[in-house]
Amino acid sequence: MFLINCPFCGERDQSEFSSGGEAHIVRPKQPTELSDDEWAEYLFMRKNIKGIQFERWNHTHGCRKWFNVVRDTSNDKILSVYKMGEKPPVNYK
Amino acid sequence: MKNKYSIFSLIKNAFSQHENWQQAWGNPEPKKEYDAIIVGGGGHGLATAYYLAKKHNLKNIAVLEKGWIGGGNTGRNTTIIRSNYLWDASAGLYDHALKLWENLSQELNYNVMFSQRGVMNLAHNLQDVRDLKRRTHANRLNGIDAVWLNTKEVKKFCPIINTSPDIRYPVLGGTLQRRAGTARHDAVAWGYARGASDMGVDIIQNCEVKGIKRNGDRVEGLETTKGFIKTNKIGVVAAGHSSVIANMAGLKLPLESKPLQALVSEPVKPIIDTVVMSNAVHAYVSQSDKGELVIGAGTDSYVSYTQRGSHNIVEETLKAILELYPIFSRMKMLRQWGGIVDICPDASPIISKTNIKGLYFNCGWGTGGFKATPGSGDLFAHTIANDEPHKLNAAFNLNRFVSGDLVDEHGAAAVAH
Numbered sequence: 001m002f003l004i005n006c007p008f009c010g011e012r013d014q015s016e017f018s019s020g021g022e023a024h025i026v027r028p029k030q031p032t033e034l035s036d037d038e039w040a041e042y043l044f045m046r047k048n049i050k051g052i053q054f055e056r057w058n059h060t061h062g063c064r065k066w067f068n069v070v071r072d073t074s075n076d077k078i079l080s081v082y083k084m085g086e087k088p089p090v091n092y093k
Numbered sequence: 094m095k096n097k098y099s100i101f102s103l104i105k106n107a108f109s110q111h112e113n114w115q116q117a118w119g120n121p122e123p124k125k126e127y128d129a130i131i132v133g134g135g136g137h138g139l140a141t142a143y144y145l146a147k148k149h150n151l152k153n154i155a156v157l158e159k160g161w162i163g164g165g166n167t168g169r170n171t172t173i174i175r176s177n178y179l180w181d182a183s184a185g186l187y188d189h190a191l192k193l194w195e196n197l198s199q200e201l202n203y204n205v206m207f208s209q210r211g212v213m214n215l216a217h218n219l220q221d222v223r224d225l226k227r228r229t230h231a232n233r234l235n236g237i238d239a240v241w242l243n244t245k246e247v248k249k250f251c252p253i254i255n256t257s258p259d260i261r262y263p264v265l266g267g268t269l270q271r272r273a274g275t276a277r278h279d280a281v282a283w284g285y286a287r288g289a290s291d292m293g294v295d296i297i298q299n300c301e302v303k304g305i306k307r308n309g310d311r312v313e314g315l316e317t318t319k320g321f322i323k324t325n326k327i328g329v330v331a332a333g334h335s336s337v338i339a340n341m342a343g344l345k346l347p348l349e350s351k352p353l354q355a356l357v358s359e360p361v362k363p364i365i366d367t368v369v370m371s372n373a374v375h376a377y378v379s380q381s382d383k384g385e386l387v388i389g390a391g392t393d394s395y396v397s398y399t400q401r402g403s404h405n406i407v408e409e410t411l412k413a414i415l416e417l418y419p420i421f422s423r424m425k426m427l428r429q430w431g432g433i434v435d436i437c438p439d440a441s442p443i444i445s446k447t448n449i450k451g452l453y454f455n456c457g458w459g460t461g462g463f464k465a466t467p468g469s470g471d472l473f474a475h476t477i478a479n480d481e482p483h484k485l486n487a488a489f490n491l492n493r494f495v496s497g498d499l500v501d502e503h504g505a506a507a508v509a510h
Contacts, residue, residue: 046336046345047345050334073397
């Protein structure tokens, strides 16, 4: 349990938000040309990192907007929050 | 077995104030090379080593455990054992495990306290009723015992359930698997460790894997906190940390690791002599032999390796428990904890070879791996020894995420997380 600083509403309890999983998985531009392996990679395979992870969150019980979060999954500390479409912060890799 | 436990050994040791019992398993330093190494000393990993030694005659094996054996999810689950799964592949897998459970204490010469007290799954709306009846039929076609109980029969089987029609989610009936039940989770790890150690398996605790050495498309060994260990067969049974190990070999798995919580109450006199689970309100409860209510809560929605979980998850579960069992309203909860579960997109496990030769994964058990411990170990040992899956775990391969042939228990499981 932790607080998330929604870029639109400010700091709120995590229970107001839904996790959208790993961020920056790009939707295939031409789905008809994808091989089965590429589909599996896009749909199912996840980095599932222990440590610093880039992920998407939705403020379900608030503004209902999506945004990105950089979080350390080994201690749930949030390191950075940035809006959809913005470049991920470069100091976390 | 070197030190067979029996009434006679108990009497004999009583004369020396129980001070001369031998250690149940050894504590060796790792050798330079093994024929096979199992990464993860939980129930599944120890069972794998046990069956590799017992059935496949592989004696030069090590089990590496970064903490202490059975200290991960094996010691953190709610000990429920059942096999009433919907799909044929799952029914085969889980009932294989259940049959091994039925004889496990004798097999291991170690009392795992397997108690077939029955598991009841409740239905709270018409869709639940249809789904659970369908599952009952599917189970019976697969030779798995299952019966449908109406509300009156539910009440008769477990009198403390509130079956009043005016509660928020009234009980409309339920299914019962009488062969299902619980076991002592620690004893399972200890029993397999003792059995494996007895056959010469090295159980190495406090030894964390730091890297996997590859030579092209095959494995050559493991970098560990106790140095490099050579081997050409690695079986990874690392539960929530499976992806971490996979990343070391440059593999990605279809897993997300999330905290799953459980809690126990203060001990009380026997009040519930079965296991009751409810999917719709997400609550399940049983009573341990010590008298504690053992309550399982849900998973958090986000990836985390913190082994704690959020308070609101526990709150939701306890709300449901209180509505279903008003008698528990003044119980105090003693302990709460979390374990990291590795969840597959289809909520079925992976017991599989990989595209790297000599690297095998047994993972993705998600929220319900304990029940499968003996079967999982048996089938994973078969897969490692023969470099081919057994017919019971053939469907649980890694390639199903490419082919699309998923074993989709997510919608079918008795408790969805």
